[in-house]
Amino acid sequence: MDKREILENVVRICGTDVKRCMKCGKCSGRCPAFNEMDVKPHQFVSYLASGQIDKLLDSKAIWYCLSCMACVERCPRGVAPQGVVEAIRNTIAREQGKNGIKAEDIPPIIDDRIPQQLLVSAYRKYNK
Amino acid sequence: MKICYYPGCTLKTKAKNLDNYARLSAKALGVEMVEIENWQCCGAVYPTSKDEIATKLSAVRSLDYAKRNGGKLLTLCSACHNVIKRVNYDMKNDPEINFKANNYMSLDEKYNGETKVIHYLEMLKNVIGFDKIKKSVVNPVNKKIAAYYGCLLLRPSGVLAFDNPENPTIIEEFIEAIGGIPVVYPMRNECCGAYVSIKDENLSRKRSTAILNSAKEKGADMVITACPLCLYNLQKNGEGIIPTVYFTELLAEALGVKNNG
Numbered sequence: 001m002d003k004r005e006i007l008e009n010v011v012r013i014c015g016t017d018v019k020r021c022m023k024c025g026k027c028s029g030r031c032p033a034f035n036e037m038d039v040k041p042h043q044f045v046s047y048l049a050s051g052q053i054d055k056l057l058d059s060k061a062i063w064y065c066l067s068c069m070a071c072v073e074r075c076p077r078g079v080a081p082q083g084v085v086e087a088i089r090n091t092i093a094r095e096q097g098k099n100g101i102k103a104e105d106i107p108p109i110i111d112d113r114i115p116q117q118l119l120v121s122a123y124r125k126y127n128k
Numbered sequence: 129m130k131i132c133y134y135p136g137c138t139l140k141t142k143a144k145n146l147d148n149y150a151r152l153s154a155k156a157l158g159v160e161m162v163e164i165e166n167w168q169c170c171g172a173v174y175p176t177s178k179d180e181i182a183t184k185l186s187a188v189r190s191l192d193y194a195k196r197n198g199g200k201l202l203t204l205c206s207a208c209h210n211v212i213k214r215v216n217y218d219m220k221n222d223p224e225i226n227f228k229a230n231n232y233m234s235l236d237e238k239y240n241g242e243t244k245v246i247h248y249l250e251m252l253k254n255v256i257g258f259d260k261i262k263k264s265v266v267n268p269v270n271k272k273i274a275a276y277y278g279c280l281l282l283r284p285s286g287v288l289a290f291d292n293p294e295n296p297t298i299i300e301e302f303i304e305a306i307g308g309i310p311v312v313y314p315m316r317n318e319c320c321g322a323y324v325s326i327k328d329e330n331l332s333r334k335r336s337t338a339i340l341n342s343a344k345e346k347g348a349d350m351v352i353t354a355c356p357l358c359l360y361n362l363q364k365n366g367e368g369i370i371p372t373v374y375f376t377e378l379l380a381e382a383l384g385v386k387n388n389g
Contacts, residue, residue, distance in 0.1 A: 013177040032319045036331055063327055067173060068319035069283035073293050080284075086176045101326065109326065113364070115356040117138040117207050121172035121323040124183065 006091060007053045014087035016080035018049040027071035027081045037061035041071045041081040048084050062089035063100050067125065086125075093128040100126030131251070132194040132201050133161035136208040137169045143205070143356040148389050149380035150204050150248055156385045157256050157264060161202060164193050170211040173323070181228045187215035188229050192239045204248045204376075206280035206355035210288065213245045217287045247281065247290065248376070249298055249354065258305040266384035268307025274348035275299030275310060276339065276372070277317045278358045293317065299352065302375065306382035315342035320361040333365040340369035352378060 001009065011018075027041040028034055039047070039059035047055050062085055071081040092098050101122060139147035154161050168186040175183045190212065194201035203209035218225040220241025230238045246254075252261060277296050285293035296317065300310035318339055321332025340362060343351050352375040353359050362372040380386040 013179045015176055015178045032335060033324070033331060036328070064324060064331065066279075066319045066322045066324055067176075068279040068322065070279070070319070073283045073285060080176070083176050090177050090180075106326075111364075113142060113360060115138045115142045115360050116169075117136075117143075117172045117205070117355075117357045118323055118326060118360060120137070120169060121207065121357070122326040124171050124173045124175065125323055126327070 003053055006057070007051055010048065010053065010056075010084070010087045010091060013090070014048070014080075015083040018045045018079060018084065020077045021045045021049060021079050022077055024076065026074045026076065027079075030070045030074045032068060032070065033061075033064045033066055036064040041085070044084040044088070045079055045081050056084075056088045057092065059088070061085070062092065063126070065089070089125070090128060093126060099128065129158060129255075130160045130162050130198070131246075132164050132197050134164055134167055134170075134190050134194075134201055134203050134208055134212065136167075136203075136205045138207075138356040139205055143359070143374070146204060146354070146356065146374040146376055149374065149376035149386065152385040152388050153376060153379045153383050154248075154251075156383045157261065159251070159256065164190055164197070164201075167193075170208045172207050172211065174211045174214040178224070181225065181232065184215045184218065184225065185229060185232060187212045188219060188233060188239055191216055191219070191241075191243045191245070192233070192235055194243045195239065199242065200244045200246055202246050202248060202251060204354065206278065206353075207357065209245070209247045210280040214287050216241050216243060216245050247354075249281075249302060250290070252302060252305075252379075253298055258301055261305045261379075265305070265307050265382045267382055269303070269378050269382050271308055271349045272311050272347050273303045273308040273378070274313055274343035274346065274351045274370075275303060275316055276343070276351045276353045276358060276362070278353065278355055279317070279319050279322070280355060282317055299375065302379075303352070306378055308378070311343060311346045311348040313342045313346040313348065315339040320358045321365065322357060322361075325361050325365065329365060332361045333367070336362050336364075336366035337369060340366045340372075344370050
């Protein structure tokens with residue numbers, strides 16, 4: 001896909017209308033992973049609205065979003081910044097060799113209490 | 129009373145206590161949880177991208193089974209509840225997801241979100257009633273307990289409709305019903321670090337210690353949760369500030385059925 005097609009696809013799958021954003025910044029203010037993010041939640045919305053897809057595709061923040069839905073809950077305009085983050089992460093992870101975690105990284109971190117829920121959710125979020 | 133029950137994969141392995149104490153307690157309260165046939169893992173996270181259909185189908189299978197067997201589906205794990213309830217909402221309200229999922233599933237009768245998804249806590253409150261639970265308590269818990277809601281039960285509130293997302297009360301009401309003293313603290317609906325703990329333990333450590341410190345500062349002896357991943361993160365990355373246990377363990381203890389299994 002070229003950049004225009006990627007942009008169109010992200011708009012199509014993100015499940016939210018970023019043009020409704022009024023730039024109040026509550027999403028970033030509420031984000032528990034704000035400090036870890038190079039591109040902040042409100043920027044995911046504004047960059048997508050202005051078509052600056054490259055900045056989003058280069059972000060490392062997609063691997064730090066917790067999908068906690070705090071940004072979605074607080075938005076006074078019904079925008080879902082998490083939906084944009086997930087759409088970008090899926091765009092990256094669906095490319096060959098761009099998964100967020102590798103199978104060989106898992107065995108060393110397994111302990112006898114690790115819940116299946118953690119492994120399944122991480123694989124569903126990071127790998128396609 | 130019988131109700132269809134979806135346990136999920138973690139409750140069959142690492143979170144057996146969450147499941148076992150829930151069944152024992154429900155039995156003592158007159159409810160039989162009937163595990164649905166051939167359930168599959170729900171996927172643990174709800175896929176928000178609109179073109180993700182296959183990852184929603186296992187939830188649809190369970191929902192359709194429950195529709196044909198009483199019309200209600202009981203959940204216990206916060207993650208399963210979140211995924212199944214959100215997929216159910218899509219089947220009812222998103223024509224494109226409904227069309228594609230039904231097209232793939234080829235059911236005898238289309239599934240359109242008819243099943244009512246109920247979390248175990250909602251069953252305690254709305255089906256059994258906290259008053260009845262209070263009367264059934266034989267060992268009042270008598271401790272200061274902090275309810276940890278986390279994210280998955282509450283958000284997005286428009287779909288989950290579980291409780292007030294900013295000021296929930298259902299778990300505090302539960303604590304009172306079993307004879308405990310609920311401790312309200314600021315971080316009770318914050319995220320523990322979720323699945324990101326697999327990539328970056330530091331983020332989960334910051335979140336988990338902040339949550340447990342917040343509960344401890346308000347005088348809590350322990351934290352209770354309904355989520356295996358929250359329990360894992362809080363125990364592993366919370367530096368042992370105060371203990372975290374499943375809410376069903378305290379319920380079984382209060383009802384005097386903890387050692388019946």
